[in-house]
Amino acid sequence: MSLKCMKVTSILLTMLMAHIVYPSPVFASNNADKEVRFAEKAKSEIAKLGTGPDARVEVKLRDKTKLKGHLSEVGDQSFAVVDDKTGVATTVTYPQVKQVRGNNLSTGAKIAIGVGIVLLVFLVIGLTGAIGE
Numbered sequence: 168m169s170l171k172c173m174k175v176t177s178i179l180l181t182m183l184m185a186h187i188v189y190p191s192p193v194f195a196s197n198n199a200d201k202e203v204r205f206a207e208k209a210k211s212e213i214a215k216l217g218t219g220p221d222a223r224v225e226v227k228l229r230d231k232t233k234l235k236g237h238l239s240e241v242g243d244q245s246f247a248v249v250d251d252k253t254g255v256a257t258t259v260t261y262p263q264v265k266q267v268r269g270n271n272l273s274t275g276a277k278i279a280i281g282v283g284i285v286l287l288v289f290l291v292i293g294l295t296g297a298i299g300e
Contacts, residue, residue: 206261213238213246213261216269224248226259227266234259 216222222238226248234257236250245260 202262206264209264209267210261212267212269213241217241223269225268226264228259228263229265230263 213224216224216238218238218241220237224234224236224238226234228234234248234250236248239247239249239256241247245258247256247258249256
């Protein structure tokens with residue numbers, strides 16, 4: 168073996184041994200932290216939806232259960248989804264949630280849709296008036 172090859176080999180072995188002795192925290196992940204963060208995110212998303220028949224939601228749980236209906240109550244530790252077909256309320260804790268989809272529109276979205284409709288009506292009236300002349 169040449170001297171240069173031996174130096175490179177010894178440097179690589181030293182780096183490998185240092186990595187084994189002092190493991191990098193980047194490779195260590197804590198699933199509990201991820202679950203807590205997702206539970207907090209789910210909690211804030213559900214809080215935005217509110218409660219009542221207009222607060223439509225689809226929820227997938229970690230045990231692969233799917234719930235679809237409206238939110239009847241929202242608390243600090245859990246929320247309740249009422250199935251529209253059966254009327255049965257299911258209480259769910261936030262850590263059980265895998266995915267949340269809200270099906271209602273925010274107030275800003277409703278206003279934007281209303282303004283768009285009004286502008287469309289004015290446009291149609293304007294075009295109809297221009298064609299009639």
